[in-house]
Amino acid sequence: MRAPVTDLPLAFENASLRAGDVEIVSNLELDIAPGAPTILLGPNGSGKSTLLRLAMGLVQPTSGGVTWGGRNEPGERLAMMFQRPVMLRRSAAANVAYALGKHDKRVGELLAQAGLAALADRPARKLSGGEQQRLALARALARDPEILFLDEPTASLDPAATKAVEDIVSAVASSGVKIVMATHDIGQARRLAGDIVFLARGRLIERADAAGFFTSPATPEATAFLRGDLVI
């Protein structure tokens, strides 16, 4: 049963993050509402991962703010999968149980959802890259998230492993979990996106529904990115 408190909409209110003299994210105004997956698209270094960390509450903006369902503190039902997830030094099942806080039948269900049921007792660090990503996904789902943040979840995976992860993400999105995913892979964005947030140089350049973005991008930067040009 869902808790009455919701973290949606997730709102960035003129949020900026500086590290020394470098502004990593600049004056971000963005609302993320329930619905189809929101894809953060943009070249490397555009601020996608930082935006996810701000959204997860892992870092605080140096100016402006972030609110979750109108509150200034993030709720408990946020989960994040990192580009290079850390596998705890224990079995795959124990990794999921760790996130659940207990070892019950839900562990098996989550591993099955990730296609890892047969590898439950395998040390997590001995799984392949794709299996580790799926285990990280299962671990994130163990938190029963309302919003699931995914940071380049398939960046280093082969096509088969990428498809396995994307299938899980699609299934999770269909179940009502809000997906917010960073990627620089245009094809992946096409396959998964409900709407696109296009970033470059730490700035929000364009926000559009996926169909409109890919057929008629409104900005020169997005047009160049979709054409395959370097956006610096």
Place this chain on the structure above:
Amino acid sequence: MPDGASALQLVFGGDPALYGIVALSLYVSLSAVILAALVALPFGAFLALTHFPGRTFVVVVINAFMGLPPVVVGLAVYLLLSRSGPLGFLGILFTPKAMIVAQALLVVPIVAALTRQVIEDLWVEYREELTALRVTPSRRVATLIWDARFSLVTTLLAGFGRAAAEVGTVMIVGGNIDGFTRTMTTAIALETSKGDLPLAMGLGLVLIILIIAVNALAWGARRVGEIRAG
């Protein structure tokens, strides 16, 4: 131990006095390491994960205490446990218990300092993941100690090495009483002072073999654990 006996005769002749000394040495040193680990592992992890005013000073002191002079520790423990000392009522001076306490005091800074470093390095890797999983601070400590367990074995071995090789402290608080508080190191010191150098060297050889055996066992256990846990 009979005067004039060679080390080989002692080892292979089944000399009960020698075995008693070996058993006591292992008992005291291993107990000291276990006692120290109970305090130093969580303390080292706490230091690694928290920031408070004076933390740097504490870290510097703990690091410096890795080189704590054993005779000074022995003297301090002696004064504490002597009949007129604040802990004299315990009545454990010149017993193996006092030796364990003294050796544990020597081992605590080594294990705490090395644990802090190991956990701090691991925390850099784990920080975002555990924060995203909303893991509580106490669970973080337990998680990091568990996941660093193979590296911490080396830390404990360093502590064991310090304890097993120690002579000054146990001499002061144990008294080197034959059949009761005599360890390998104090026996070596005694035989050397008596001029029985071959026997002292033989005992030293036995001590080195013991330390190597304990380290080999721990290393083997670590490798098996690493293979199983990944």
